[in-house]
Amino acid sequence: MKEPIIQVKHLFAGYDGQAIMEDLTFDINKGEIFVILGGSGCGKSTVLKHMIGLLPPVSGQVLIHGQDMVAARGKERTRLLRQIGVAFQNGALFGSMTVLENIMLPMTAFTALSDAAARTLALAKLGLVDLIRHSHLLPGELSGGMRKRAAIARAMALDPGVLFLDEPSAGLDPLTSAELDLLIKDLAQTLGITFVIVTHELESILTIADNTIILEKELKGIIATGHPKDLKADPANEYAYRFFNRDPEKEKKP
């Protein structure tokens, strides 16, 4: 049975009281890989920032397990934020710390774990992303694909139920990007982690997404929602059809 883990309700997304997306309402179910799509600059990352508590929305609610993260304050907010992990596009790893130290950092900073226990747990996370052999390296010594995997391991440090990934395939070659897709699918299936991903990569979306929303700039809202394979095949949903079939020409027709 579908169980919403995140509910976005009447979210007006934007900056300084100015909405660039209006009245977004959608659910993300436990264990699914949910992809946020849309043309460049339409507001995908902005919506993501509201969902992870990095930026207050113009208005609306983001519920995690039924509790409003936007309204939450103090310890309640910290508790809700602990339930999500985030891997940003550039990895955002600390360059002067080894990969292992990067994964241990959230554990020692936010829990009472000893260094030894944090080290053991961090190595377990690195095992999940196949990076144990590289745990002693600095982020700058890793390949692009490894850096993404390290960022995912760090996002998993505190065992969140939901992982947010902003453009995970950006800058990766197609093969490395496909490997990352497999990893995401594997983590969703084996650990039951829910993924919320902002990406443009059509191949990747069709391979991994269980559900998508497509945002549209002019409309300032959701233009299509559903399984990407259904959206790709359904000409009735014209914008989604064009998006998945890379058909900009039709866009110019009335």
Ligand SMILES: Nc1ncnc2c1ncn2[C@@H]1O[C@H](COP(=O)(O)OP(=O)(O)OP(=O)(O)O)[C@@H](O)[C@H]1O
């Ligand atoms: N800090 C900010 N203050 C004001 N406006 C911003 C800020 N950051 C982004 N914007 C604007 O908000 C709009 C949406 O940007 P956003 O980065 O969310 O889009 P996006 O869909 O993620 O784009 P892309 O796919 O190109 O990364 C853009 O017009 C952008 O210029």
